[in-house]
Amino acid sequence: MAKFRKNEAKEVPAISTGSMPDIIFMLIFFFMVTTSMRETSLKVKMKLPEATEVQKLEKKSLVSFIYIGPPTNTKLYGTESRIQLNDQYARIDDIIPFIEQERLDRAEADRPLLTTSLKIHEEVRMGLVTDVKQELRKCGAFRINYSVRKGE
Amino acid sequence: MARKKKKVPEINASSMADISFLLLIFFLVTTTMDTDSGITRRLPPPIENPDMDVKVKERNILNVMINKYDKLMVNGKPGDVSTLKDITKEFITPRPNDEKAPEVETKEIELIGSFMTNKGVVSLKNDRGTSYMMYIAVQNELAKAFNELREEVAMRYFQQHYADITDKDKLDAVNKAVPVRISEAEPEEIK
Numbered sequence: 001m002a003k004f005r006k007n008e009a010k011e012v013p014a015i016s017t018g019s020m021p022d023i024i025f026m027l028i029f030f031f032m033v034t035t036s037m038r039e040t041s042l043k044v045k046m047k048l049p050e051a052t053e054v055q056k057l058e059k060k061s062l063v064s065f066i067y068i069g070p071p072t073n074t075k076l077y078g079t080e081s082r083i084q085l086n087d088q089y090a091r092i093d094d095i096i097p098f099i100e101q102e103r104l105d106r107a108e109a110d111r112p113l114l115t116t117s118l119k120i121h122e123e124v125r126m127g128l129v130t131d132v133k134q135e136l137r138k139c140g141a142f143r144i145n146y147s148v149r150k151g152e
Numbered sequence: 153m154a155r156k157k158k159k160v161p162e163i164n165a166s167s168m169a170d171i172s173f174l175l176l177i178f179f180l181v182t183t184t185m186d187t188d189s190g191i192t193r194r195l196p197p198p199i200e201n202p203d204m205d206v207k208v209k210e211r212n213i214l215n216v217m218i219n220k221y222d223k224l225m226v227n228g229k230p231g232d233v234s235t236l237k238d239i240t241k242e243f244i245t246p247r248p249n250d251e252k253a254p255e256v257e258t259k260e261i262e263l264i265g266s267f268m269t270n271k272g273v274v275s276l277k278n279d280r281g282t283s284y285m286m287y288i289a290v291q292n293e294l295a296k297a298f299n300e301l302r303e304e305v306a307m308r309y310f311q312q313h314y315a316d317i318t319d320k321d322k323l324d325a326v327n328k329a330v331p332v333r334i335s336e337a338e339p340e341e342i343k
Contacts, residue, residue, distance in 0.1 A: 020169045027176055028172060049285040122288070126280055145190040146191045
């Protein structure tokens with residue numbers, strides 16, 4: 001018996017790959033948890049301007065988004081910049097009801113902390129942006145964030 | 153009859169790793185780690201009485217205007233984005249002995265002590281035809297000037313980079329010492 005054992009021990013034991021699926025699953029779960037699936041599909045072109053002095057938006061759940069840009073489907077909707085709220089084009093009058101709805105969707109304690117992130121295409125004219133800002137002021141959504149790409 | 157009990161064949165699990173790899177690669181590809189970042193600003197509340205203008209001394213204002221051709225005007229002179237930061241920084245740096253510089257005010261700030269703050273306001277005005285890219289470029293330059301000054305204060309009083317300060321009280325102190333005063337003009341009707 002002893003003889004047998006000696007011979008076997010000389011072979012390098014194969015590394016067990018049995019735990020490989022577990023490791024991979026762990027990674028999968030990490031990515032599944034951290035992934036944020038985009039909730040809205042963009043109907044406007046979105047090329048954000050570049051800036052260096054950026055701050056991170058802290059709580060994702062307390063952010064509502066307003067998209068402004070030229071429509072992606074220019075044949076159907078022309079080239080003039082449009083506002084997109086949730087999943088559809090909106091007019092300037094729709095912003096106040098939108099903000100009210102966003103507030104209702106949050107817990108009462110969080111409502112004052114609601115930030116509006118303005119995702120605006122770099123070629124949009126300021127006239128439209130100013131109009132949107134005026135609407136936001138009217139309904140008391142003072143915390144805004146101009147979304148930008150972080151540049152050099 | 154059979155002496156041995158029939159064994160249930162074991163499921164081959166060796167392909168499990170491949171399947172999970174496939175899933176992993178799917179998530180790796182589809183994940184967009186887009187951390188939303190941007191320039192945070194606070195809008196002023198709507199004004200109740202539009203005729204009531206707040207008078208601010210001329211030396212306390214830095215006028216920045218952008219026209220519809222994306223050209224800059226800084227304090228009545230044609231300006232450029234590349235020099236705007238330095239002009240702004242010079243403007244908001246407290247200089248008590250300079251007659252032309254904005255007024256200074258000595259404030260008592262927690263953790264810092266008595267500190268000279270600047271009463272200067274940057275007034276930003278843009279045309280309806282200004283491009284958003286230019287507007288953000290200007291906002292960025294202004295923010296850069298304020299951030300550089302905050303960095304200096306943070307280094308002097310806390311020996312720490314402004315971005316590295318995590319203590320809320322210290323952060324508040326620096327923010328109070330160098331407040332971001334950017335005033336945006338009320339949109340005017342086109343004449």
